[in-house]
Amino acid sequence: MNLYKHCKSCKDDIVIKSSSVTRPDLQMEKGTEFQINCQNCGNIEKVHVNDIKGEPNKTMILIGLVLGVVATAIMWMFFGAIGTLGAIIPLLFWQQQMSASKTFNSYLVKR
Numbered sequence: 001m002n003l004y005k006h007c008k009s010c011k012d013d014i015v016i017k018s019s020s021v022t023r024p025d026l027q028m029e030k031g032t033e034f035q036i037n038c039q040n041c042g043n044i045e046k047v048h049v050n051d052i053k054g055e056p057n058k059t060m061i062l063i064g065l066v067l068g069v070v071a072t073a074i075m076w077m078f079f080g081a082i083g084t085l086g087a088i089i090p091l092l093f094w095q096q097q098m099s100a101s102k103t104f105n106s107y108l109v110k111r
Contacts, residue, residue, distance in 0.1 A: 001054045001100045010041040016052055021100060023049050023107050032109070048111060054104035056097035064093025 003016040003026070014036050020026035027049045037044050068089035075083030 001097060001104060002057050003052050003054055003104075005036060005045075005047055005052055007038040007041060007043055008045065009043045010038060012038060012040040014038050014045075022104060023052075023109050026052065027109055050108045050111065054101040056094070056101050060097055061090065061094050065090040067093075 001021070003018055003020070004013045005016065006012070007014050016026075016036065018026055018029055020029055030049070033046055033048050035044055035046050068086055071086035071089055072083055073086075075086050077083070
């Protein structure tokens, strides 16, 4: 999952580098309010944890797609039509990413 915040001055996305899965984890890692620096315009903002948004990581979904295609091709050679079940792998990656971003965005900490 990617964490980001829109810059108020240039309206560009500011990516937050963190491996936090939930807002409380992000709060414990960075604090309730922390400063971020826009790489585009150089503006420094003080941001509350609730202002950060999460979105699915497209790289992980692409990895799941490639893994699913390879698994389907290999299983098709050995098991025939049942090998098409490997096509479920990208759906699992997509579902996990969507679930993680929905969970992050729905939970807010007290201000």
